[in-house]
Amino acid sequence: MDFEIPEELKMIQSIVRDFITEQLKPLERIVLGRAADLSDAQMYLPLEREQELIGIVKEMGLWGVSVPEEFGGVGLGTLGNCLVEEELAQTVVPFSFGDVTPILFDCNEKQKETYLSPALNRQKYPYLALMEPEGGAELAAMEMKAEKINSHYVLNGKKVSLSRAGKEYFGAVFAVTEPDKGPREGMTCFLVDKDTPGFAASGGEEKTGWQARMRQPITLVFDHCQVPAENVLGKEGKASYLGRKWLPSRRIVRGARCVGAAQRILDECVIQAQSWTSFGQFISGRPSIQAALGDIATNIHATRLMVYEAAWRADKGEPIQRLAAMVKLFATQMIHFVCDNATHIFNAPAYVGGLPMERFCRNVITTSSTEFALQLQRNIIARDILKGLKV
Amino acid sequence: MPLREQRDVKEIKGILNRILNTNSPPVARCRLLSTGFNPGHALNIAEDIGGHKECIGCGNCVDICPFLFREPSRRNKTEQRTSMALETIVGEDCDECDACVLACPQVDTTIKNYVVQHRMIEVMSRLEQRIGDEDEPDLDLFIEEVITQR
Numbered sequence: 195m196d197f198e199i200p201e202e203l204k205m206i207q208s209i210v211r212d213f214i215t216e217q218l219k220p221l222e223r224i225v226l227g228r229a230a231d232l233s234d235a236q237m238y239l240p241l242e243r244e245q246e247l248i249g250i251v252k253e254m255g256l257w258g259v260s261v262p263e264e265f266g267g268v269g270l271g272t273l274g275n276c277l278v279e280e281e282l283a284q285t286v287v288p289f290s291f292g293d294v295t296p297i298l299f300d301c302n303e304k305q306k307e308t309y310l311s312p313a314l315n316r317q318k319y320p321y322l323a324l325m326e327p328e329g330g331a332e333l334a335a336m337e338m339k340a341e342k343i344n345s346h347y348v349l350n351g352k353k354v355s356l357s358r359a360g361k362e363y364f365g366a367v368f369a370v371t372e373p374d375k376g377p378r379e380g381m382t383c384f385l386v387d388k389d390t391p392g393f394a395a396s397g398g399e400e401k402t403g404w405q406a407r408m409r410q411p412i413t414l415v416f417d418h419c420q421v422p423a424e425n426v427l428g429k430e431g432k433a434s435y436l437g438r439k440w441l442p443s444r445r446i447v448r449g450a451r452c453v454g455a456a457q458r459i460l461d462e463c464v465i466q467a468q469s470w471t472s473f474g475q476f477i478s479g480r481p482s483i484q485a486a487l488g489d490i491a492t493n494i495h496a497t498r499l500m501v502y503e504a505a506w507r508a509d510k511g512e513p514i515q516r517l518a519a520m521v522k523l524f525a526t527q528m529i530h531f532v533c534d535n536a537t538h539i540f541n542a543p544a545y546v547g548g549l550p551m552e553r554f555c556r557n558v559i560t561t562s563s564t565e566f567a568l569q570l571q572r573n574i575i576a577r578d579i580l581k582g583l584k585v
Numbered sequence: 586m587p588l589r590e591q592r593d594v595k596e597i598k599g600i601l602n603r604i605l606n607t608n609s610p611p612v613a614r615c616r617l618l619s620t621g622f623n624p625g626h627a628l629n630i631a632e633d634i635g636g637h638k639e640c641i642g643c644g645n646c647v648d649i650c651p652f653l654f655r656e657p658s659r660r661n662k663t664e665q666r667t668s669m670a671l672e673t674i675v676g677e678d679c680d681e682c683d684a685c686v687l688a689c690p691q692v693d694t695t696i697k698n699y700v701v702q703h704r705m706i707e708v709m710s711r712l713e714q715r716i717g718d719e720d721e722p723d724l725d726l727f728i729e730e731v732i733t734q735r
Contacts, residue, residue, distance in 0.1 A: 295730050295734065296730075297727070297730060322730070322731045322734060324727055324728070324731045325728075325731065331728045331731075331732075333724050333727075333728075334654070334655045334656060334657065335657055355731075356731060356732060356734065357731075357734050358734070368727075370658075373658040374658065374659070376655065376656045376658075377724060378722060378724070434722040434724055434727070435722055437730075438722065441723075441726040441727075441730065442723070442726065444726070444729070444730065445726065445729065448729065448733055451733075515723075567725055567728070567729075570725055574723075
């Protein structure tokens with residue numbers, strides 16, 4: 195049994211760690227805000243600064259770590275991606291090493307040129323339009339329909355996207371083409387250009403101050419929007435099969451994000467415990483604080499091993515559905531536990547604005563999944579255990 | 586006013602099990618096996634409706650059906666809210682959860698008790714299998730992808 199990370203991945207981890215320490219962490223104040231009332235807090239870095247950073251990452255040869263080589267990326271495996279994401283999650287500065295959603299990996303050659311490559315190079319921002327203002331994330335209640343008329347599809351309806359807004363964009367829009375078959379077999383994904391008549395996007399403007407903490411949703415309106423049949427992503431009615439080869443391992447990578455964020459929270463907790471005094475002694479000497487630190491560290495270690503093992507198996511090509519579900523279940527619970535205990539060590543500062551802690555806790559709790567989704571993970575695991583007993 | 590005597594399940598156990606094992610919403614057939622309206626069910630009408638077994642169209646069975654909740658487009662196919670409408674629009678896609686039987690005001694309590702005590706536990710494992718077979722795409726992955734985009 196070898197618990198060592200392969201040498202080449204260790205090297206990448208070290209490069210990424212240096213980049214984050216030297217380039218990203220000094221920029222945290224820009225994102226968190228310098229003013230006393232935090233009115234200059236931002237959601238994202240200024241565009242010019244971000245372009246500079248992208249240039250540095252491209253020079254390092256690490257742009258597109260999660261994107262397979264055939265699509266113009268680096269094609270790092272799941273373990274490599276986990277290591278990179280774990281490091282990236284240790285800063286509140288929102289930055290990625292050229293992350294593109296695997297839903298777009300099913301583009302054909304022409305779509306690759308028009309959509310995937312510009313999305314990877316940040317020339318165009320993809321708006322993933324799955325949710326709707328009425329039905330939310332409930333795919334079964336999807337109302338947006340696309341009707342095929344000759345060589346076109348006519349899209350009608352409204353969508354809400356949480357993607358990052360940009361000047362140049364395109365929509366990856368999910369709509370029902372065969373209502374009788376339900377979302378699994380009757381949903382189609384369309385790539386809709388910005389200038390398509392009948393397509394309008396609004397919202398998503400970047401806010402400053404306290405509003406910067408929340409991602410502003412983009413509303414996409416389709417009013418008799420005609421999309422050519424060649425803009426169907428994948429096959430008609432098979433949108434739920436998009437990115438199938440890559441999506442399950444992303445669940446493990448998201449687990450790694452939780453580990454990274456939790457590690458940073460622990461680091462902040464240690465600094466706090468060693469610098470704050472009560473009754474003439476540093477609080478790090480108090481048993482309850484030590485217990486909280488111990489619990490946090492143990493949980494992080496357990497999750498990290500779980501993530502690495504699952505990623506290692508994914509890279510070997512083994513089935514990972516159960517492991518990925520376990521990672522999501524445990525990592526989500528772990529991050530909530532860590533935030534809770536960190537609040538104890540900080541004596542409830544998770545609500546004090548302007549601290550990295552606050553942004554971390556807020557981010558990880560909002561992006562970690564809902565209770566329903568966790569219940570689904572439990573079902574996946576249990577079914578896998580009981581598989582031999584099926585009658 | 587005392588309730589009329591309800592159907593003794595021992596008498597109809599065989600046929601009831603056959604109905605509940607059939608892959609179709611069982612509410613209408615369970616209703617027909619029941620004893621029908623009690624005199625106390627009518628508020629102020631001259632007609633004696635005791636023993637009548639027609640569906641009153643309350644729509645409880647349509648509202649509670651988990652399959653129609655997952656696929657509301659089927660529900661929108663008709664405005665009718667009778668047990669016949671339920672059988673027509675769900676058909677063989679029925680989850681066999683028996684929720685419609687429990688929701689129907691015209692099914693005897695004795696039959697409902699039998700369903701709860703002897704059938705529900707068996708149904709759960711079948712239902713869970715439907716939630717996400719390995720071959721079926723996990724739609725939750727798409728939601729995660731959308732929410733956690735950077």
